[in-house]
Amino acid sequence: MREFIKKMRDAGLVDDIYEEVSSVYQAPKIASKTNKLVFFHKLDGDKKSVMNVTSIRKSLSIALGYPEEDIVKNLSKAEYNGNVVNRGKLYMIQPDLLSLPIMKHYPKDAGRYLTSAIVFSEYGNISNASIHRMLVLDKNHLAARLVEGRHTHNLLKSALSNNEKLPVAITIGTHPLVTFASCTRVPEGKEMPFAAELMGGEISVFECPNGVKVPDAEIVLEGYITGEKATEGPFVDITGTYDPVRQGPVIEITGMHIKDDPIYHGILPGGNEHKLLMGMPYEPKIYRYVSGVTTVRNVSLTTGGCGYLHGVVQIRKNTQGDAKNAIMAAFAAHTSLKHVVVVDEDIDIYNMEDVEYAIATRVRGDEDIMVIKGVRGSSLDPCRIGDGMNVKVGVDATMVMGKEDEFIRAEWDD
Structure with missing residues (x-):
């Protein structure tokens, strides 16, 4: 992600904020006023964070390396056949979610939410990668919104039917093309080959102690989705209105891997980055169907x-x-x-x-x-x-x- 931020800065699309900013309301409000990538250098005192990483089509064009007008046509030809290379093990330290500048975005939110985090899951030789909103419950527990019938929910059902928890690894601060691939409806298990294809043909992954493999990221959380439930919501979704309160599965975080001086990535709920990542992956599919x-x-x-x-x-x-x-x-x-x-x-x-x-x-x-x-x-x-x-x-x-x-x-x- 750091290489991508440099490209965005070279293109004049980064706003650097050097004064101290709070992760509660203030950073999200600043990000809502611009479509440039916003880099907070002193979030909650001494932490780094970015927002609006891909809030405009130009940013995705920079990540892909070709013009905006070619994006939909080129993506419609995707074959999901990139090479995924395992580069070894990833070590973990004791987790502490409260040490991260996880944001509270709006006054009626249930609490601090992970919004850019990609959940990688593997069970029964089936793998998946997708973004889920996750509410911080304490230093090592999250409550997730899993849409019924989607892949992560189906893998969890399979694990629970065998009286097992679903092993997961959660990345924050991932290259935007990995994020885009994780937001795209692809054939089962093809999110990482698709990301590799978008990134030139190959991507490296690293294996967590629980066996789940993840790409390079600023922060990696290892854990398990359990059969336990917790109240999740209110949360502002794509329309800018509050999604209903639900009971969501609890994720137990067992380990954490962070880079030196990590850069946290937050997506503003209902903001343009949220909208782009929700909708734009469907454009190539519509293109194929209409063709x-x-x-x-x-x-x-x-x-x-x-x-x-x-x-x-x-x-x-x-x-x-x-x-x-x-x-x-x-x-x-x-x-x-x-x-x-x-x-x-x-x-x-x-x-x-x-x-x-x-x-x-x-x-x-x-x-x-x-x-x-x-x-x-x-x-x-x-x-x-x-x-x-x-x-x-x-x-x-x-x-x-x-x-x-x-x-x-x-x-x-x-």
Whole structure:
């Protein structure tokens, strides 16, 4: 991660904060005012921390080493086949979560939360890596939010069914491409090969005493997810509203590995980094699905749509019905998507004024708006019914084929 921070600084995308800052509310509030990477040099007195590591597409472009406009198309071709090399053992010291500058972000939060931490788990020859929010209970216990049916939850169920705890290792301050890979829905066990592919073909991992392997990180926590439950929440999620209080599994931390003068990474809940990491990994999947029905040019999950609930798909129509097929393909690719707008190649999908222009000039409400009732959406949407039932809307904001001349916009030659 330190190499990446240097690249961001060279690009003029780092704000260094040298005055003392508190991890309770103050650091998150400062980070909320900018999209630059914020480097706190004196958090809680003498600790280092970064926020907004990947809060804009440019940061991911810097990590990947190619232009922003190529990201979605290139990622859609991923093969998840990078080389993962085991470099040996990782030693541990006695854990003390209270020694880390773990942040409390908002006044109604249940407490201090790990937000950037990647949970690596292995059980029955199956491995997984994914981000979970984790509430600090004391110096060696956390309460985690594990979504039912997702890989970590399934591995925990398997372990508990055999009267065993699930071994895990938690990394904080990991290279952003490892974080991105861990946020992406990939074939089972392919998070680290995907990270290796993104990083040029190879990545090194180190084995913790409990057998779980992790990549390079500023901080590593070793432990076990148990069958014990604890109250988890309130916590601000992707929409900027508070997610419901639940009972979450307790993680017992048994060891800790830290670098000299470690740099803690915090993600602001509901901030742009949270939105990018939640939504952007779905863009290549939408791109692939839409490419099966028409010629797709680009995909964006918008910041105003929480980076997760609203999408814009840019296509080149081959037949008049292609836009509506693209709408259905987008919903199939990302089941939490709530509203999607399909536009032509001349519309800038990153410019919401341009997207609104397409809606204003190319949409007839009786013909171009699809309303789909009684479907599964996101459990994070405050207007959901129950734990996720909702209504989806697709908007065909494309020109009528054969009448393109009527939509030509006036412009000057260079």
